[in-house]
Amino acid sequence: MHHRHLCAHAHRTFDTPTSGRPFRLPGDRAQWGRPRAFSLDALSLEVLPDLEARSIEATAELTLRRVDPEARWAHLDAIAFDLIAVERLDGDAARGAAHQYDGEVLRVDLSDVPDGGEGRVRVRYRATPRRGLYFTAPDAARPDRPQQIWSQCQDQDGRNWFPCQDHPGQRMSTEMSVVVPKGWFALSNGVLVSREETDGGERFHWKQEEPHPAYLVTLAAGELDASHEEAGGVPVDYYVPKGQSAHVQRSLGNTPEMIRLFSEKLSTPYPWAKYAQIVVADFIFGGMENTSATTLFERALLDERAALDVDMDALVAHELAHQWFGDLVTCRDWSHAWLNEGFATYLEHVWKEHDEGRDAYLYNLEQDLELYLAEHRGRYGRPVVEKVWATPIDVFDRHLYQKGGLVLHVIREHLGDAAFWRGLAHYLERHRGGSVETRDLLRALENATGRSLEELFHQWIERPGHPGLEVAVEHGEGVVRVTVTQTQADKDDEGAFHLRLPIEIVTEVGAEAHALELTRRVETFAIPASEPPRMVIVDPRMTAPGTLELKAPTDMLITQLKEAESARPRWCAVRALAKRNEPRARAALAEALTGDSFWGVRAEAAKALGEHRTADAFEALQKGEADADPKVRRSVASAYGAVRQAGAADRLLAWIDRGDESYLVESALRRALGETRDPRAFDRLTRSLKEDTASWGQVVQSGAADGLVKLKDPRVVEPLLATLAEVTTRATVRRSILAALASVPGFIGDRPTLRVVREAAEQELSSFDPNVRIAVARLMVALRDPAGFAVLDRLVDRDLDGRARRAGREAKRDLAAALETPPEVAQLSDVVEKLRQEVVELRARVETSLAAGPAAEPGAGTAGSDG
Ligand SMILES: [Zn+2]
Incomplete structure (x- = not known):
């Protein structure tokens, strides 16, 4: 699953500088494994969707194997099903099965199944899933939204549309047979066994033979353009909304080479029958690695301009990597989910290493x-x-x-x-x-x-945490003295990492590599060196990721920036030089901005010059405007916002007027213009907010929203709220506006405005996009308005998305802290929070069991009526 914001402009919603808050929230509980008296080994599903009603009628055939010799009931997760029949199958014969259903768990009596033996169960039901399976259609907000069906089962939403054992540690083979309108294509896991016309539609039948967990089951269908390639015998398929096929190669075209690379690196061939990627509308994550059939969000398709500085390789590599890590080998429970997500994230970089x-x-x-x-x-x-x-x-x-x-x-x-x-x-x-x-x-x-x-x-x-290294370098009397302080450790060395920290001492004579054995908070190493070192490079391969502060003489840092062979020591030098308020430091940074061979160092140099805030830094920045790499230009644009020099706004306005071929640079220019707080910015940005609606992911419009708020001018509230009120404003922009408003806490001072903003934000809780609702939660903290608690309660109590609920719970805690609640009240509110969690769970249970109707008595059952 990929839910990182993909564009670099994305708001870092949680980056408010208040540390030390706990991960655990009141009411959280330790998660332990659950019993499994019967193991669900196979699921065969027939689905007939009703697009208008956004519901399905379905038949599930399940093969259950006895594990516990004593058990009577097999437990299946099934949320709010309207059961038509629950039957036992014996060959082709069916008979009513004794069962119980509370709207959440379906228990089927399998007491006659012998030890180690199998029982087959058929469940016929209707469901109108509120999670797990989604129906999209055009509406006033998006008349161009295609009509589609798509699923998202991770982490435990499959149970909303098919009965299953919904736990990553449980695997089953699956079959999916679905009838969709004529002209549609329906994608699922594994091999397409058949497709045949029915009256008014077409049936697609897919089969996934190798067992996989319920959260990886998929169904995605719509009117799609298809294209096909292959990689070492593996079919590689792309399905995109009609008319979008021109973007496929530009966006997803490295897939075959990635399949070859990962297969080779892992000495494990791609493990599934095919690899398909399908792009769907309004997807709630970036991507989802369903076994052999990944789902991607719409922004995965890049137009030519977007492709200038964005590529989808990271997203594509991530979901592909999951086919091994997550799909072939799965975390036993979600507490160990880094075995899925850490690998998928790491293999993004392995692709990058291969490619660049x-x-x-x-x-x-x-x-x-x-x-x-x-x-x-x-x-x-x-x-x-x-x-x-x-x-x-x-x-x-x-x-x-x-x-x-x-x-x-x-x-x-x-x-x-x-x-x-x-x-x-x-x-x-x-x-x-x-x-x-x-x-x-x-x-x-x-x-x-x-x-x-x-x-x-x-x-x-x-253990939580990471090394916080401060490395001081001195030279004298034939020794290089390196003092390493692990700032995260306490004076008794508690919390110190045990590391072998590589350093390289470079003198006129040559380079010498050393490894410093670190075990304590502060350690000093004296390394003989007859020549004075020209530079001392610390951890060039990043063996100890954390914070790294270099305390070396400025000359050594400059040499490091100019001469270090690999790029990491050069950007580390840039970061250290950003804090040296010396003309020679700026001269070196200016030289790096135009001369360094790696774009990342040039971009860092621009940022560092912006932080220097001097006239010569501003002058140096101007040379970066012409950089061929849009990522560097973006950094230059942002630096204009930080440099605080008269003239910066002129440069930005002129640049906006002549335009930049990159969307992300256009976006950065608007944000930076706001940061200058120039009197001309308000009109220019208000216009942009209205007019620049057509960019990839609406990043330019979002940049304008950001820039407006950076002005810290109460006038900006009105155009921002007007944009929210516009029905066609896209979710990405809504999120940006809310996050922008939250980024300047306290700037809306007067009560009436505060109320208007709060009420407008509350409207956004009905957005389909969970990121918008999460942004509402953070805004409630920033407004510091006690009335925000009611908004957050609504989010915590009602939202079906776990990410949004979590954001609401954190926001309630933070809002209480921001309002400086006395400790005893805070303690009491912890108790209330805990109770609230329990109420939410109870209510969910009651609602689902009401939706499911009265539970059938074992033995009597709703079964039998269709025999
Ligand atoms: Zn992932």
């Missing part, structure tokens, strides 16, 4: 590191494996994805390339078709390599 080289690989990791650090700083720190939560998606955060991926890089650096890939091949071989927890990966790597990884896993996975 080592510098790009490390720079990608560096950007992931920043995302993780922002979450750690602004939201919470937690161990990568965490068992206490309310709903599985709570753990699908940057600790799971980005830190999980970084840990795999750490393991690779620790083992070396050959051993790392050998270890992964062994892991996949050993656990193929099975479920795993973190220990299984640890043991597989140890067995394949003969190395011990206990301590590494303990430090990076089982």
